[in-house]
Amino acid sequence: MVPDGNFEYPWALMLLFGIPLVFYRKRGGTARAFSAISLISSVPEPGWFRRHGPDLLGGLFLATAVLGIANFRYSASWQGTELESRWIMMVQDLSGSMNRPAGGGGGKTLGDAALAGIRAFIDMREADDLIGLIAFSSYAKLISPPTFDKKVLKQKLGLLDRTSDSVIFRELTAGGATNASYATWLALCTFFMLLPEEHQLTFEEMDDFRYALLGTTLESVSIPEKLRRAEFGHGMAVVLFTDGRIEAGKSDADVRKGLPNFVNVIKLMRKLGIKFYLIALNRDVHPDVRSALEERPDGEGAGRIFYMPRGFSPEKIAEVYEKIHRMEKNRLLVRFYKKQKATRGIFALAAAILLAAYGFLTVSPGFRRV
Known part of the structure; x- marks a missing residue:
């Protein structure tokens, strides 16, 4: 049994520091893509979510994927009764x-x-x-x-x-x-x-x-x-x-x-x-x-x-x-049980949903880069 609040692979958390670097390298291309739209006065400037939504979802996907790899584990305890x-x-x-x-x-x-x-x-x-x-x-x-x-x-x-x-x-x-x-x-x-x-x-x-x-x-x-x-x-x-x-x-x-x-x-x-x-x-x-x-x-x-x-x-x-x-x-015995649980499955599911949402936005006409 591992102690409560333990990461299986704590070194994977170092990957979180690489996420800002990924978006920093993308900033130039993104700014240029939307600058052409702003030159046309008849076309309104895109909203905040249209400009940053895909990047937000992409960043959340990378973060949840990293947390899934690190796999935070904890111990759940409960009380049960059973016949001796x-x-x-x-x-x-x-x-x-x-x-x-x-x-x-x-x-x-x-x-x-x-x-x-x-x-x-x-x-x-x-x-x-x-x-x-x-x-x-x-x-x-x-x-x-x-x-x-x-x-x-x-x-x-x-x-x-x-x-x-x-x-x-x-x-x-x-x-x-x-x-x-x-x-x-x-x-x-x-x-x-x-x-x-x-x-x-x-x-x-x-x-x-x-x-x-x-x-x-x-x-x-x-x-x-x-x-x-x-x-x-x-x-x-x-x-x-x-x-x-x-x-x-x-x-x-x-x-x-x-x-x-x-x-x-x-x-x-x-x-x-x-x-x-x-x-x-x-x-x-x-x-x-x-x-x-x-x-x-x-x-x-x-x-x-x-x-x-x-x-x-x-x-x-x-x-x-x-x-x-x-x-x-x-006799009716009262026993205390303790079981190790992991969060990898939860983060993996969240990452899959975020990845699907990110893919949907990137191919949608309203969010496609010009």
């Missing part, structure tokens, strides 16, 4: 235990109820929201990168339905574990890849970052400079549904597998500003996870845990997703 776009990753537990019956009858499983809740949540969201999908059991898999297309997202969600008998469904339901830490880290990595290229971490930087989150719980999680400069995390959320036990994930076995400590991942989200909503059918949540996740009086919590009652039913999960939808409400 949210980035949301839906993370669904697909371990074998999700195939047990849900409450409320109807022959539905826990997985059926959970997927119905996600579908309803997708319908609630605004058209400009980016929503992605991850499924997990012993490992996590990106089912759908964040997309605006709700139809495509629901098609991908259908791959997790037991009636689809898809390869993804068979692979994930064969796993007995609930690796929530792996799934949440994958959701964060998906967000990282949506950043502009100058703020994206390289493979080596991402690997070092993940390695720093392994092992024991950290007092404070360090954020790479690229992410800090990007002001990452505003308007982003991860929603994870699971019926498994939520561990902190800091055992030696987890370290050997390269799995981040779940508490460290939650602390990272809190520091980045990403909200994390955990829908837990099993109330056996590690105390460190609860401490890091749940909202505090100082407002520093990363999100909220929704504990499902023993009499779980599709209606209950629908209520929870409705609450999350309200908590992730799209």
Whole structure:
């Protein structure tokens, strides 16, 4: 953006000083042309506009042409409002235990109820929201990168339905574990890849970052400079549904597998500003996870845990997703816009009109030189 009141080619203004020279060189011929008329007493002396009109138009044409070349530029500012776009990753537990019956009858499983809740949540969201999908059991898999297309997202969600008998469904339901830490880290990595290229971490930087989150719980999680400069995390959320036990994930076995400590991942989200909503059918949540996740009086919590009652039913999960939808409400944002504008087009149009008028006068009999 250039500063206000800036000429693109200021050197062109020097041409303005040449315009008087052009008319100075014409003065002799013009005076002689009209002197013959003044000798005839019966012919009135031409008026001011007849004598100077063409020269005036010619001078204005040259001036506007020069100003068009110099191109005076300025910045126009205005205020606008727009609905905030949210980035949301839906993370669904697909371990074998999700195939047990849900409450409320109807022959539905826990997985059926959970997927119905996600579908309803997708319908609630605004058209400009980016929503992605991850499924997990012993490992996590990106089912759908964040997309605006709700139809495509629901098609991908259908791959997790037991009636689809898809390869993804068979692979994930064969796993007995609930690796929530792996799934949440994958959701964060998906967000990282949506950043502009100058703020994206390289493979080596991402690997070092993940390695720093392994092992024991950290007092404070360090954020790479690229992410800090990007002001990452505003308007982003991860929603994870699971019926498994939520561990902190800091055992030696987890370290050997390269799995981040779940508490460290939650602390990272809190520091980045990403909200994390955990829908837990099993109330056996590690105390460190609860401490890091749940909202505090100082407002520093990363999100909220929704504990499902023993009499779980599709209606209950629908209520929870409705609450999350309200908590992730799209705000009306006021933005100030600034756009560079140029005057070249205006001066070019004016010069064309003046040139046409000058040409018309020079060929008109009443203005033709004698």
